[in-house]
Amino acid sequence: MDLIAQISQAAIINQHKQQTLIREYQETSNAGLVYRLGIMGGTFDPIHYGHLVTAESARWEFKLNTVIFIPSGRPPHKAEKCISDAELRYQMTLLATANNPSFIVSRLEIDRPGSSYTVDTVKQMFKDMGHLTDLFFITGADAVLEISTWRDVAELFGLCTLVAATRPGFDLIETKQGFDLPGNLINKIRFIEVPMLAISSTDIRNRVWAGKPVRYLLPESVKDYIKQCLLYQNLECAL
Numbered sequence: 001m002d003l004i005a006q007i008s009q010a011a012i013i014n015q016h017k018q019q020t021l022i023r024e025y026q027e028t029s030n031a032g033l034v035y036r037l038g039i040m041g042g043t044f045d046p047i048h049y050g051h052l053v054t055a056e057s058a059r060w061e062f063k064l065n066t067v068i069f070i071p072s073g074r075p076p077h078k079a080e081k082c083i084s085d086a087e088l089r090y091q092m093t094l095l096a097t098a099n100n101p102s103f104i105v106s107r108l109e110i111d112r113p114g115s116s117y118t119v120d121t122v123k124q125m126f127k128d129m130g131h132l133t134d135l136f137f138i139t140g141a142d143a144v145l146e147i148s149t150w151r152d153v154a155e156l157f158g159l160c161t162l163v164a165a166t167r168p169g170f171d172l173i174e175t176k177q178g179f180d181l182p183g184n185l186i187n188k189i190r191f192i193e194v195p196m197l198a199i200s201s202t203d204i205r206n207r208v209w210a211g212k213p214v215r216y217l218l219p220e221s222v223k224d225y226i227k228q229c230l231l232y233q234n235l236e237c238a239l
């Protein structure tokens with residue numbers, strides 16, 4: 001199948017999954033239960049197995065009904081960097097998640113003008129999903145260590161549970177000491193161990209630029225997409 005057909009198919013699958021989410025939400029709330037939704041935000045330039053394994057681990061650990069991937073429009077912490085077009089990052093995320101019925105991709109941040117702040121995204125999801133939803137914001141430990149710099153962090157903690165992915169053997173006590181946050185907030189962060197933490201988009205972009213293999217670091221469909229669209233050929237964007 002050519003790339004365009006593959007992307008259209010992934011987009012249709014994603015639409016079906018969105019309809020299923022709405023139906024399941026209604027069934028869950030009719031049964032008096034709470035819908036458990038994971039949110040995985042990221043630049044996804046490109047999406048890789050670290051992201052996918054983390055989302056899947058969180059889904060299982062927290063019995064999430066669905067994990068929604070939200071590629072960022074313009075991430076505030078990467079404002080100065082050269083980032084691939086949002087539409088390309090969205091399409092790679094669609095391809096990477098197509099074969100998991102519990103993973104959905106949202107255009108929420110891409111279609112929203114201005115910087116993408118996590119708190120605004122979570123607030124929007126809270127509004128869209130209704131109050132019978134428990135939200136879990138999934139992030140890597142590297143991102144969570146900078147959490148005190150995030151906008152309206154206390155409000156964010158009130159809206160969702162923060163799930164932080166750490167490497168197996170990670171020193172949790174030492175990590176917690178690294179947080180510049182009040183103890184009551186730190187104790188609300190839930191940590192999960194994920195085995196793929198060494199993979200990063202930066203490393204993948206570097207490898208593509210240098211002509212090194214990226215196979216097995218990310219789904220084949222994303223690898224082929226990068227090749228066909230000639231992504232990460234420019235040194236400034238690859239680093």
Ligand code: ATP
Nearest residue numbers: 042043044050054139140143196197199200201202
């Ligand atoms: P970059 O190297 O460009 O910063 P990245 O690999 O860190 O890319 P992002 O899109 O920045 O990917 O990350 C999205 C989210 O996924 C962040 O919360 C980040 O901490 C988390 N994350 C990234 N890589 C991994 C990984 N290998 N395992 C677990 N979480 C990860």
Ligand code: MG
Nearest residue numbers: 142143200201
């Ligand atoms: Mg990152």
